[in-house]
Amino acid sequence: MKKLFGLLAILALCMAISAPIVSAKKKPFKIRFSHVVSENTPKGWGAKEFARRVNEELKGKVVVKVFPSSQLYGDNQAIEALAAGFIEMAAPSSAKFVGSVPALQLFDMPFLFKNIQTVHKTVDGEIGDEIRQMFVKRGLGIKLITFWDNAFKQFSCNVRPLIKPADFKGVKFRIMSSDILEAQMKALGGVGLKLPFSEVYNALEQGVVDGQENTASNIYTKKFYEVQKYMTFSNHGYLGYAVIMNQKFWDKLPKDIQASLSKILREVTEKVREKAVELDREQSALIRAYAKKSGKLEIFDLNAAQVKALQDAVAPVYNQFTDVVPPSWIKKIKSM
Numbered sequence: 001m002k003k004l005f006g007l008l009a010i011l012a013l014c015m016a017i018s019a020p021i022v023s024a025k026k027k028p029f030k031i032r033f034s035h036v037v038s039e040n041t042p043k044g045w046g047a048k049e050f051a052r053r054v055n056e057e058l059k060g061k062v063v064v065k066v067f068p069s070s071q072l073y074g075d076n077q078a079i080e081a082l083a084a085g086f087i088e089m090a091a092p093s094s095a096k097f098v099g100s101v102p103a104l105q106l107f108d109m110p111f112l113f114k115n116i117q118t119v120h121k122t123v124d125g126e127i128g129d130e131i132r133q134m135f136v137k138r139g140l141g142i143k144l145i146t147f148w149d150n151a152f153k154q155f156s157c158n159v160r161p162l163i164k165p166a167d168f169k170g171v172k173f174r175i176m177s178s179d180i181l182e183a184q185m186k187a188l189g190g191v192g193l194k195l196p197f198s199e200v201y202n203a204l205e206q207g208v209v210d211g212q213e214n215t216a217s218n219i220y221t222k223k224f225y226e227v228q229k230y231m232t233f234s235n236h237g238y239l240g241y242a243v244i245m246n247q248k249f250w251d252k253l254p255k256d257i258q259a260s261l262s263k264i265l266r267e268v269t270e271k272v273r274e275k276a277v278e279l280d281r282e283q284s285a286l287i288r289a290y291a292k293k294s295g296k297l298e299i300f301d302l303n304a305a306q307v308k309a310l311q312d313a314v315a316p317v318y319n320q321f322t323d324v325v326p327p328s329w330i331k332k333i334k335s336m
Contacts, residue, residue, distance in 0.1 A: 157211025
């Protein structure tokens, strides 16, 4: 009996010693990444690729789960949810920060960026650094990590072909929640209505709005072309995304994990830029093929004189927002 009690005591001691070892096993950090677009878009592809890389390379330390197509939140809701800690990552369009970081409407300025390389010089340079500092100074609880491309936007509508400024008169366009985009439409003679991305197709189909502006990628993957009669390849504005993370979540990550995530995000960002160009080309071609085959959509390409006329029409927008977007930024970008 004494031997039995002795064995039990030894067993209990071993369990007591081993218990802390089992309980000390750390659970992986979980990242919920919410966005509003389809997976076959630059942002959708980037989120999926980021998750794949992290889940493979930081296995057991970090787990990323992506929620596309507004499964969790719309863009505006995602920013609030992220700041509150309900999700850890999101990539809303820059226009969605009109209330918190209004200067991000820089990217909504019509015909500002000459090409995609100019955009990259902007976000990778001093202006990008200044924007990141704005997030810090405002104490939003949001860390701005990087920017991801989509592409340049095109116009579409059901009223008439959009070639010259007069064609926009009275046309109701769905726009993102940007005051600059609203002013852009007004300058062209149209009306901008701010609606969530998830509601665009139904709004077009039901006639709530006559048209919209978006990239070929979003127009194709969300099938906006099915409910539009006319599309103009205008390349009038840039659409990109601010990749953000909850600041408290980031701060509690070990330094080595922060370094690994930063490295992966840098590399994925470069790939997203390449993918954005590829998808824009491919999906523009698919929209053109649909138009040719179906006869339900007419496509127009603007010549230099027509582009100049639209540029002149929206030029007053720049002077309306000097208190929102620093004129020094505009000057620097135009000189690039």
